Amino acid sequence: xxxxxxxxxxxxxxxxxxxxxxxxxxxxxxxxxxxxxxxxxxxxxxxxxxxxxxxxxxxxxxxxxxxxxxxxxxxxxxxxxxxxxxxxxxxxxxxxxxxxxxxxxxxxxxxxxxxxxxxxxxxxxxxxxxxxxxxxxxxxxxxxxxxxxxxxxxxxxxxxxxxxxxxxxxxxxxxxxxxxxxxxxxxxxxxxxxxxxxxxxxxxxxxxxxxxxxxxxxxxxxxxxxxxxxxxxxxxxxxxxxxxxxxxxxxxxxxxxxxxxxxxxxxxxxxxxxxxxxxxxxxxxxxxxxxxxxxxxxxxxxxxxxxxxxxxxxxxxxxxxxxxxxxxxxxxxxxxxxxxxxxxxxxxxxxxxxxxxxxxxxxxxxxxxxxxxxxxxxxxxxxxxxxxxxxxxxxxxxxxxxxxxxxxxxxxxxxxxxxxxxxxxxxxxxxxxxxxxxxxxxxxxxxxxxxxxxxxxxxxxxxxxxxxxxxxxxxxx
Amino acid sequence: xxxxxxxxxxxxxxxxxxxxxxxxxxxxxxxxxxxxxxxxxxxxxxxxxxxxxxxxxxxxxxxxxxxxxxxxxxxxxxxxxxxxxxxxxxxxxxxxxxxxxxxxxxxxxxxxxxxxxxxxxxxxxxxxxxxxxxxxxxxxxxxxxxxxxxxxxxxxxxxxxxxxxxxxxxxxxxxxxxxxxxxxxxxxxxxxxxxxxxxxxxxxxxxxxxxxxxxxxxxxxxxxxxxxxxxxxxxxxxxxxxxxxxxxxxxxxxxxxxxxxxxxxxxxxxxxxxxxxxxxxxxxxxxxxxxxxxxxxxxxxxxxxxxxxxxxxxxxxxxxxxxxxxxxxxxxxxxxxxxxxxxxxxxxxxxxxxxxxxxxxxxxxxxxxxxxxxxxxxxxxxxxxxxxxxxxxxxxxxxxxxxxxxxxxxxxxxxxxxxxxxxxxxxxxxxxxxxxxxxxxxxxxxxxxxxxxxxxxxxxxxxxxxxxxxxxxxxxxxxx
Numbered sequence: 021x022x023x024x025x026x027x028x029x030x031x032x033x034x035x036x037x038x039x040x041x042x043x044x045x046x047x048x049x050x051x052x053x054x055x056x057x058x059x060x061x062x063x064x065x066x067x068x069x070x071x072x073x074x075x076x077x078x079x080x081x082x083x084x085x086x087x088x089x090x091x092x093x094x095x096x097x098x099x100x101x102x103x104x105x106x107x108x109x110x111x112x113x114x115x116x117x118x119x120x121x122x123x124x125x126x127x128x129x130x131x132x133x134x135x136x137x138x139x140x141x142x143x144x145x146x147x148x149x150x151x152x153x154x155x156x157x158x159x160x161x162x163x164x165x166x167x168x169x170x171x172x173x174x175x176x177x178x179x180x181x182x183x184x185x186x187x188x189x190x191x192x193x194x195x196x197x198x199x200x201x202x203x204x205x206x207x208x209x210x211x212x213x214x215x216x217x218x219x220x221x222x223x224x225x226x227x228x229x230x231x232x233x234x235x236x237x238x239x240x241x242x243x244x245x246x247x248x249x250x251x252x253x254x255x256x257x258x259x260x261x262x263x264x265x266x267x268x269x270x271x272x273x274x275x276x277x278x279x280x281x282x283x284x285x286x287x288x289x290x291x292x293x294x295x296x297x298x299x300x301x302x303x304x305x306x307x308x309x310x311x312x313x314x315x316x317x318x319x320x321x322x323x324x325x326x327x328x329x330x331x332x333x334x335x336x337x338x339x340x341x342x343x344x345x346x347x348x349x350x351x352x353x354x355x356x357x358x359x360x361x362x363x364x365x366x367x368x369x370x371x372x373x374x375x376x377x378x379x380x381x382x383x384x385x386x387x388x389x390x391x392x393x394x395x396x397x398x399x400x401x402x403x404x405x406x407x408x409x410x411x412x413x414x415x416x417x418x419x420x421x422x423x424x425x426x427x428x429x430x431x432x433x434x435x436x437x438x439x440x441x442x443x444x445x446x447x448x449x450x451x452x453x454x455x456x457x458x459x460x461x462x463x464x465x466x467x468x469x470x471x472x473x474x475x476x477x478x479x480x481x482x483x484x485x486x487x488x489x490x491x492x493x494x495x496x497x
Numbered sequence: 498x499x500x501x502x503x504x505x506x507x508x509x510x511x512x513x514x515x516x517x518x519x520x521x522x523x524x525x526x527x528x529x530x531x532x533x534x535x536x537x538x539x540x541x542x543x544x545x546x547x548x549x550x551x552x553x554x555x556x557x558x559x560x561x562x563x564x565x566x567x568x569x570x571x572x573x574x575x576x577x578x579x580x581x582x583x584x585x586x587x588x589x590x591x592x593x594x595x596x597x598x599x600x601x602x603x604x605x606x607x608x609x610x611x612x613x614x615x616x617x618x619x620x621x622x623x624x625x626x627x628x629x630x631x632x633x634x635x636x637x638x639x640x641x642x643x644x645x646x647x648x649x650x651x652x653x654x655x656x657x658x659x660x661x662x663x664x665x666x667x668x669x670x671x672x673x674x675x676x677x678x679x680x681x682x683x684x685x686x687x688x689x690x691x692x693x694x695x696x697x698x699x700x701x702x703x704x705x706x707x708x709x710x711x712x713x714x715x716x717x718x719x720x721x722x723x724x725x726x727x728x729x730x731x732x733x734x735x736x737x738x739x740x741x742x743x744x745x746x747x748x749x750x751x752x753x754x755x756x757x758x759x760x761x762x763x764x765x766x767x768x769x770x771x772x773x774x775x776x777x778x779x780x781x782x783x784x785x786x787x788x789x790x791x792x793x794x795x796x797x798x799x800x801x802x803x804x805x806x807x808x809x810x811x812x813x814x815x816x817x818x819x820x821x822x823x824x825x826x827x828x829x830x831x832x833x834x835x836x837x838x839x840x841x842x843x844x845x846x847x848x849x850x851x852x853x854x855x856x857x858x859x860x861x862x863x864x865x866x867x868x869x870x871x872x873x874x875x876x877x878x879x880x881x882x883x884x885x886x887x888x889x890x891x892x893x894x895x896x897x898x899x900x901x902x903x904x905x906x907x908x909x910x911x912x913x914x915x916x917x918x919x920x921x922x923x924x925x926x927x928x929x930x931x932x933x934x935x936x937x938x939x940x941x942x943x944x945x946x947x948x949x950x951x952x953x954x955x956x957x958x959x960x961x962x963x964x965x966x967x968x969x970x971x972x973x974x975x976x977x
Contacts, residue, residue: 061600065820067593068580068602068699070734100816102863104840111819164824293863295872298706298813301735 023261024225027253028233029188029218030180033195034173035205036149036213037080043148043172044071044114051211055154055165063170065109070299073098077172078121078303080204081146082313084174085122087198087320088141092310096121096303098146102293106164107150115175116145117294121303126179127198129190139191140179147173174204180219180230185249189242192216200346201318206385209241218249221266222256231256232266236280238273248273248280255280324349332362338370345384348373354391360398368394372415389422397425404485410434436485440492443476443484447496450475461497469493500525505571505665505719509612512559512570519559519570522665523552523614526572530616530663536644539658541577541635542585543617548572551614559612567722567746569612574664576655577618578625579605579710580699584615588701589633590623592821592828592847602699603731604668604710611726616664619654623849624818625675625703627651628918629911632851637908642684642947646905649679655713656683666723667713672704673806674900674925676711677937681950682905684939686720686967687713691957692932693738694724696731702817704810705736707929717938717968721745724960740958748961751972754788756962759893761796764924770903776949777899780940783973784897784966794892798885801878802927803919807855808862808875809930815859821847854915883931890956895966897953899924900937904947924952934960938967939976 042049045062061069085092097119100112122144131137151169155162176195182188196207196214207214221233236252239245256266269285296302319327321343328339342348348369355365377384397418401411406429414425414434429435450472451458460468469490476489500508500517511517527545534540552572558564575581578588580598587593605615622632630638630653638653640646641661648657652669656679659667669676671689680687688711695710702708712723725746730739760781765774785791823829823843830842848856862871889896902921911918928935933954940951951970955963 065825066580066599067586067588067596067701067820067826068578068598068697069600070698072733072735102816102819104819104822104837106822106824106836109820109825111822112816291865293816293860293865293868295812295816295863295868298704299702299735 025222025253025257026225027183027249028180028221028223028230029182029184029249031176031178031182031188031191032217032219032235033176033178033192034215034217035084035176035195035199035207037077037172037174038203038205039074039076039080039172041074042170043074043077043146044170047170049171053167055163056167058167059169063109064166065111071114071297073300073303074172077146079313080172080202081121081144081174082305082310083202083317084176084199084204085125085144086314086317087202088122088125088127088144088176088195090122090125090141090144092305093119093121093123094305095119096305098297098300099294100297103290105150106162107153107169109151109166109169113148113150114297114300115147118296120145127191127194129187129194131190132184132186137181137187139181139187142177142179144174144176147175149173180221185246188218188245188249192242192245197321197344197346200385201320203318208383208385212240215239216245218245218252220249220252220256222253222260231260232268234266234268235270236273237270237283238275240275244273244275247275247278251279332356332366334362334366338366341374342366342369347384347387351387351391351394355394355398358392358395360395361402364398364402365394368398368415372412373419376416376419388420389418393418393422393425400425400429405429405435407436407482407485410436410482434483436483440488443480443488443492444496446479447476447489447492450479451496458497469497501529501662503665504715506567506722508665509566509568509571512556513565519552519556519572519612519614520549522570523548523572523616526616526662526664529661533661534663536639537641537657537661537663538636538638539574539619539654539661539663540617541587541589541620541633541654544584544615547584548614548616555612555614564612566611566726568608568726570614571612571665572614572616573608574616574619574655574658574667575605576621576652576667576669578621578670578701578703579668580701581605581615581618584618586618586701587635588624589621589635590821590848590852591634592844593826594634594828596827598699600699603696603729603733604727605699607727607729608668608723613726619652619658619667619669621654621669622651622675623852624701624814625651625670625672625708626814626851626855628674628678628921629906629908630654630657630679631908631912632849634849639908640683640905640947643905643945645907646947647682647908647911649682649901649905651675651679652687652713653679653682656680656685656687659683659685659713659715666715666719668710668723668727669713670700670703670708670710671925671929672707672810673922673929676713677900677925677935677950677952678922680713680937681900681939681952682948684942684948684950685713685715686717686936686938687711688720688724688936688960688963689928689934690724690728690960691738691934692929693736694740694743694934694960695727696729696734696737698731698733702813704813705817706813707806707810709929717936717964717971718746718749720936721749721964721968742958742961745960745964748964749968750965751787751969753784753966753969756784756789756895756966757893758784758789758791758895758897758966759794759889760791760897761799761889762793763796763799764898768902768920768923769899770943772943773899773901773903773949776941776943777897777951780951780970781897783970787969787973789966791897792893794889796885796889796896798878798882799923799927802882802930803923805875805878805882806922806926806930807858807919808871809879811855811859812863812872812875813859815856815863818848818852818856823847851912851915879930882927886927886931886933886956890959894959894962895953895955897951900950900952901925904943904945904949928954933957934963936963936967938971940970941976
């Protein structure tokens with residue numbers, strides 16, 4: 021490769037909002053119900069039905085807009101995007117084209133070099149999700165489930181400001197963090213509550229004009245996004261180097277094969293015949309409404325980090341990790357509010373929690389144990405009701421099933437043996453059974469005591485306080 | 498008095514007084530339908546068993562004192578573009594030939610709450626697109642005044658059913674005159690209220706920003722009572738308006754003293770039939786004699802209303818009718834190769850010519866490259882028309898004019914020349930574009946014995962002025 025190329029990337033990010041009901045009707049948005057059980061005349065496109073905007077959708081969209089430094093459109097409208105497909109019961113999608121709710125924003129990210137950089141946000145608009153088609157291979161037919169039809173989405177359209185996969189991931193992480201902090205969505209890529217389409221072109225370094233771009237769809241993880249960006253960059257450069265040209269098209273990423281294929285080209289692009297939806301009245305955002313939403317904005321990460329530094333004696337690195345994921349920060353704060361020591365709470369999150377999350381490939385949003393139970397577990401260790409190895413064992417069960425640690429310890433009989441008489445009897449047995457180690461210890465081999473402590477703990481089935489064991493052993497020896 | 502000759506209010510009173518029952522009235526009207534409707538074809542679907550069951554239930558409630566309203570027990574005909582749970586709703590289209598809604602339109606529910614007995618669903622122009630009820634997939638409806646003539650449209654079945662006494666009142670929808678023009682042709686009273694007064698939830702949309710539901714009745718008193726029952730603020734319709742002043746029957750007073758009436762010169766010009774013109778002016782004189790102040794003025798922009806209307810209504814219709822695709826309900830073609838072929842064949846076979854014409858027109862004006870030149874321009878014209886009316890209503894309480902340029906044309910004369918048919922909407926269309934209320938009532942007959950309609954237009958939310966003027970006229974003027 022003789023020339024130097026620059027990658028130019030813009031993203032279209034769809035985020036499913038965490039409302040209880042759909043965007044234009046009262047049907048539940050809960051995931052996993054039997055097909056077509058969460059539907060009504062509106063979200064199945066029955067003749068004569070009419071949409072009514074769910075106000076919570078508007079509030080979330082504005083909240084995201086404010087948090088990403090957008091201008092809020094004070095007179096916004098919904099438009100119909102017309103296209104025929106069976107997952108779209110009206111054969112038009114209600115979206116926003118002409119007057120989207122948020123425009124001209126941006127978020128700051130950190131580049132690989134450690135520099136600050138702003139990624140512009142062109143607009144954020146509200147729209148409805150489509151239903152789901154299920155293709156029955158045996159019956160040679162397709163079935164439609166409209167449970168998802170009408171689930172609220174926002175689409176965040178960035179400017180073409182990103183230059184690498186790393187910047188894209190940084191931008192997505194930033195968006196996810198902001199939206200999770202707002203509680204507007206759980207932003208899970210795997211489950212599709214956050215979806216990113218990548219618009220990518222390459223140009224010779226130093227040139228101003230953009231190259232021809234492609235749009236990449238079906239990217240279900242940060243890893244897939246990174247691979248797809250690197251792959252598409254290579255593909256486009258190869259075409260240019262070979263004297264061919266890049267075709268403006270939509271491509272689908274196949275993560276299993278590690279390659280993409282063309283779905284449709286610009287020539288096939290449909291004319292969506294957008295026009296304002298006459299069934300929905302224009303949205304007027306009042307000063308009062310904006311003020312209310314502003315007032316409700318949560319403490320975002322930067323503020324939270326500063327507060328943690330001031331309030332809690334925990335390492336900066338811990339603060340960075342815990343505040344990086346809203347659910348972790350929530351757990352931490354709630355446990356501390358219940359009386360847990362910040363240091364201990366942080367240790368449990370940074371240690372066992374992250375370890376198990378990694379092992380089980382879970383997101384912070386998947387965590388099931390409650391802050392109450394974490395606080396109880398910490399209290400049990402602090403009061404020495406259980407020792408640290410038992411605590412770890414209890415934590416694993418709590419992590420999986422959110423058991424009440426007090427109850428669990430009680431039921432399983434995991435309390436540390438506090439009866440010194442019983443302990444003394446066991447110690448005497450251990451001393452009698454291990455004359456060599458006793459001898460070694462008495463000859464100044466301090467380490468030998470570790471073996472004796474271990475033997476004692478084993479005999480006690482772990483239910484002894486290692487500190488007491490140590491102290492009593494020394495006395496006996 | 499034969500109950501068949503009673504108005505809706507008279508019948509309800511007779512039922513309340515125990516002189517007749519909802520069941521007797523329903524049986525009588527069903528017998529009339531059975532006897533006559535092979536000729537007139539007012540109905541697409543007659544629900545005899547359902548109507549009798551409703552009548553019995555309603556009668557019980559009346560006797561128990563649970564239903565005391567002014568319309569309780571009265572049989573009604575419903576236009577076939579209003580959804581009725583469990584009762585086939587076709588929009589007079591083949592594409593909905595087997596469509597049975599799972600819910601009832603809010604306006605129909607309001608009538609049911611008032612104790613209405615639903616007789617069946619009336620014929621109309623397919624998807625309300627037409628001015629003669631000849632575009633129905635279920636045959637033409639004949640004008641009961643003269644069966645050689647059309648009843649008007651698109652609510653032709655509803656207007657004809659009232660005129661033929663095949664119901665005591667009916668409801669229709671009006672997008673560009675679809676209640677007022679057939680009322681004019683059939684010699685009955687028809688009213689389109691201010692946009693947002695009656696919920697559109699359950700009305701199968703044609704032009705959503707223009708559609709309104711309204712009554713077709715034997716006289717103005719019935720019209721006020723039915724509109725009062727239909728109106729409600731419905732949270733299921735974003736365009737529904739919360740109004741305090743829907744006690745329309747309170748305006749039934751014979752008093753037009755000092756009422757300022759404006760007659761647009763534009764409504765009396767070229768294209769208006771001489772006999773219609775004379776009848777309208779005579780009607781104005783009646784109101785003048787009763788104390789109204791009548792003046793002539795220039796409304797302007799009238800000639801732009803038709804192109805603006807057909808652009809906006811067709812654009813909205815092209816999108817509204819996309820859901821009829823053979824996937825979820827309605828007609829699906831027999832044989833097809835793949836999804837797109839199924840869409841194409843189902844829609845080609847399921848829709849009639851006029852509907853296809855308007856879908857194509859609407860798709861065209863929304864296409865990229867034409868949107869600004871046609872659709873946006875039409876919206877600007879719409880805004881200007883509203884402004885012209887605002888100016889007029891700063892001077893007048895009521896605008897008076899014809900509802901249609903002629904009396905009912907003969908069957909088969911209109912469809913051959915759609916442009917000419919569209920031009921026939923000139924006096925009704927601007928009212929929809931401006932969202933205004935308009936009422937049409939009979940004001941005499943032409944030399945062929947066909948009814949002539951008088952149209953009164955009011956400013957937004959001023960239905961009461963129209964009802965007062967129309968009621969006063971009926972106490973003295975020529976009827977049809």
